[in-house]
Every structure is written in structure tokens, then in C-alpha cells.
Amino acid sequence: MKDTTDLTEISWDDYDELRDPRPDSNDFDAVVDRAISRRGFLGGALAFGSGAAVFGSTMLTPTPAQAALPKFAFAPIDIATDFDIHVPEGYQWKTLVRWGDALFGAADGAYDPATGVPVHMSDKVFGENTDGMELFEVEGKEVIAVNSEYVNTKVNLPAEAEGKPRDADEVTMLKNFQGVTVMEVAMQDGAYGIVKDSPFTRRITHETPMVLDGPAAGHALLRTNEDPTGTTVRGTLNNCGSGKTLWGTYLTCEENFNGYFGATVEKEPTPGETRYGIGGEGRYAYEKFDTRFDITQEPNEPHRHGWIVEIDPTDPLSTPVKHTALGRFKHENAEMTLTSDNRVVVYMGDDERGEFIYRYVSNGIYEDGGATDGLLSDGTLYVARFNDDQTGEWLALTPETTGMSAEEILVFARMAGSKVGATTMDRPEWIAVNPLAAEAYCALTNNKNRGVKPNAGGDETPAVGPNPRATNHYGQIVRWRPEAGDHGADSFTWDLYVMAGNPELYDNEYGGSDNVTPGNMFNSPDGMAFDSQGLLWIQTDGNYKNEGDFAGQGNNQMLVGNPETGEIARFMTVPYGAEVTGLCWSADRKVAFVGVQHPGGSWPDGEGKPRSSVVSVWREDGQPVG
Secondary structure, eight states, X not given: OOOOOOTTTSOHHHHHHHHSOOOOOGGGHHHHHHHHHOHHHHHSTTOOOSGGGGGSSGGGOOOHHHHTOOOOSSOOOOOOOSSSOBOOTTEEEEEEEETTOBSSGGGTTOOBTTTBOOXXXXXXXXXXXXXXXXXXXXXXXXXEXXXXXXXXXXXHSOGGGTTSOOSHHHHHHHHHTSEEEEEEEEEETTEEEEOTTOTTOEEEOTTOEEEEESTTTTOGGGOOSSOTTSOEEEOOOSEEEEEEOTTSOEEEEEOSGGGGOBOSSOOOOOHHHHHHTOOSSOTTOGGGTOGGGBTTTOTTGGGGOSSEEEEOTTOTTOOOEEEGGGOOSOEEEEEEEEOTTOEEEEEEEEOSBTOOEEEEEEEEEOOTTSOOTTTTTSEEEEEEEEOTTSEEEEEEOOHHHHSSOHHHHHHXXXXXXXXXXXXXXXXXXXXXXXXXXXXXEEEEOOBTTTTTSOOTTOOOOOSOTTOOOSSBSSOEEEXXXXXXXXXXXXXXXXXXXXXXXXXTTOSSGGGOOTTOOTTXXXXXXXXXXXXXXXXXXXXXXXXXXXXXXXXXXXXXXXXXXOTTTOOEEEEEEOOTTOEEEEEEEOXXXXXXXXXXXXXXXXXXXXXXXXXOEEEEEEETTOOOOO
């Protein structure tokens, strides 16, 4: 029987499982039982008691820099279940920009509450489903680069389309609503607003010309009929998290790129297509109107997506660069730091159930103000192994360790990671490096398949180590500290900063760690960023139904965590149906810019279509927010 699932209405995770349905496995039953019942979880190496227990053991003693962390400058707020935003007393918020808002004067009035935006204006307005973002100071101006991850077809297309593009023009409209917006912001009448027609303003879409660089550029796996050189590509797809280079450029991260490709003729999938969830019907029917997205005609086009893309926000005429040296997978964000000898490090998570955490280390040395050519194209890609004794190693992905060519390792990084025995993780999302201590944090958002099914490559997913709970609906945040404080070291120690849960329903591991209480509980940590004071801001993308296992947790939220004490407090809640996505601060740190993706109801206008937006948040007393 033909599957009649509406692909535009399901989550990206469920879309992946439709591409590769894996039967439940009983091979892990013993592991699951051990994870749920063993006293060692609550009393051994992964104990979660007061004080040091939150951090696993004294091997992760806070540094002097951390010990000076300030107290939270707000009173924590309660959960919410309505269609609005809530912030603490003494704070205010205002919408900065919404899907469909004009970025250029020529697009004024392009958005209609009933019909949306016409195709000829779709690349001149702010995009849909805002996600990762970064702020840059350019020539005394403030410029934000912000992702638009995907579209909501029943919102963005005309009503008569019923959520499915009917022709090439409607596909073009969807392509233009996604990608990246570069825009100047400035204070206007006491609050931040968009500077229309700024010389920095730019829309980057699924059709923008780009170049490929690094070891895989030009390889046969990246060549297509349109580009027989394998060095140029159109568009960046499913832009999720972000990053900021030390030299002031923007990194946008291609995540669920597989959903844009389909087959117009039934075909047997290749091993690479199976591992990356490519095949069948595309989520938005691109393949029916654009042969570039039809894998029966262009089987290599998917290999040209799933990369980290570098964009220069200071030059609207610059060509974005896809860096193949950083590996191809479902990139969440790209967190850059330095080794002790000033080589560039980029930490990256592959956001799919049972996939891996990666690290890139450049061969070249970064010098402030010096040349940066090659720093993101010449280096080594590693994948993480987390041991049960709270140690870990970075495993180099090389022809010697994997038996694959250098180009194959990068194009099929997941398969390379499997070959060296990387640890399968609970959907690695944003990674954040503490600016005051040599440590990194990764949000492991959830994994209903933990201990139940292998990943798409057949790797087992036992409930052990940093992923200790089977059928993990709540998520956790893992933290690691590199040996000798050097992010270039190949060994590290790790613990869990927090395990989300519901302590009102459970008194076991599903109740969460001791720093989760009825007053701050949440599920599915996703976005993360450190502020200038060393506090960790945590954004959620989870179940907002406020019922069952999630009763009492309300809408998605943004919280603030203290890395030293483990204390976590709720700062913000977003409208019902929405997730919190992306965070950056004004140059003076007095305003936080926060993304609100796929809201429900008619937020923020109160009537008409729901519109994903970026909002600004500030303190009424004018003091810094972060």
C-alpha cells in the first residue's frame, strides 16, 4: 500500500525514519535493563547528587575563572502554555523582524496576511523559520547573519496549493524563503530595527552560486552534469545552527539536506544514500520541477550539500565557500576555538539519532590579523569516542584508520566514523565552548531509539556512557575537558552537566539530574551559547504539549545555566508550537536577539498567518543581558 504520509507535516526525524525504517532490536534488552535498573547509575561514576555529583567527579573541579561567575540577574519565570512570549520582571521584548518583512524598500507591502509573499518578492524579504545567527561589527555598524532553516508549506504557499508546490514558480518561492539573511540592525525609536536597503543587506538562497574547497573539491563524487568540475554549486540547504570565525566571517551549517532530494523513478539506494537518508519522495517535491534534485538524473548532487558554508558578512558581492575539509553530515552548529599552539579547532555535531560528534583541527596556525587561507581547508577531521569511565579520545579519520580515500572520508564522514568505532550519541545538537575555561558542552537533545534500534549505519546504541537512558525523550548536556586544557589534545575527560527529566513524575533517572527541579524542568536541550560572563544559555526544541511525560514543562523555553554550581533557571518561554532557535547579542551586550521558529496560532501579529521571527530582549534598567 502506498504511504500517504504528508511529508511536510512530520518532523525531520520522522522523515529520516521513513527513508530507512529499522525494526526494533531485542539485542539490546540486557543493556536497557541494566541502564534502567542498575544502582550504579544513581550511585556510581555517573551519580547525580548535590554539589560535585552534578559534575560527575572531582576530576572536573571548577577553575578559578569560573568561581567568579555572577548570580543570575533575573527572577526565574514559570512555564507558559499560551501563544505569547514571556520574560522575567524587569525585562522587555519586541519583535525585530518576521518572515515576509521587507529587507529592501522595493519589497514594502509585499507580505499579505492572507496570501503571504508573491514569488517575485520572495528573495527580498526576511526568510522563514529563523535559526542560528551571529552579530558582527562592521565599519561601526551592527550586522546580523541569520539562517532560515526550512519552510512551512501550508503557511508559505497560497492556500489553494494545499501545502504542495504545483509548479516551478512555487518551488522557486520555497527556495527563496530559505537560506541566510545578512542584514544591518540599529536602534530606531528606542528599540532595534532593520535598516532597509543597507549596503550589507543580502539574501542567500537555494540558488545562490557557491564554490567548494578543500580535499574533496573537484573529486568525481562531487561532479554533476551542470558542474563537471565538481567545484561550483548552487545553494545552501537546510541552514540550521551557525558559527563565527575568529577572523569575522559567518559559518552556516547544512543539516537535513537529504529531505530536498527525491527519485522520480524507483531505484535501489546506494550505501551512501541509505546512510544519509536519501531517496524516495523529497519533502518539498523539488525533484518534480528541478532535475538538480532528482537523484535518478543527478546522483551526485546530494554530495554537494551537508557542509559548513563560510559567508563574508562585510561583502555582499563575495562568494560563499563550502568547506569539504570539515566533513559532510547533518551539521548542527560549528563552534570555533584554538589549540594551545593556535591551530584552529571546529567542534561539530551530527544531528540525527545515533550519529557522532566531530572535531576539525587545522594544520595551519591562526595569527590575529594574518592570512586565513587554508585554515578551514587543510587539516584533520576527528570523531569522538566516549568511554564509560568518563574518559574519551578523538579518533583521526584518515585513509590508514578507515580504509577509505581522503575524499571518501569527507563525503561519507558518517561511514568513516563507524569504521573507527565512534560513540553513537543522542542527537548531537549545538556545541558551546566556555570562554573562561577549557571545556566544551554539547546538547544531546533526545533519542527515542536509544537502546532500541541501531543508527542508519547499523551501529549499536547501548544505553551507557554519556547516553545512559534507553528511550531517551528528555535529553542531556555532555561536557568534556581536553587534556592539559588543550583543545588540540586527543584525549579528554567528560561528565554530564545536566540530564533533563520530569521529577514530578519520576524518582529515577527519568526524573533528571539533581539540578533539575519542578521549578526549572525542561526537555530536549538544543541551542546553546555562552555569554561574556561565562553563563550558559540553553534553548529547547521539544515536546510542548504539557501532558504525559511532559506534564508541567509547558512551551519551549530558554534557560540560563551556571557551569560552576550547576544551577539552571528559566529565563524565557515562547509561544505554543514554537521552538527557541539562535541567540546573539548586540555589540554592547545590552540586547539579546532570540529566534522563534514555527510558532502556533497567529503569533506575533495576532491575526493571519503565524510568522517565525527574531525578537530583541533587554533589561529595563539598561544593564547588559549577557
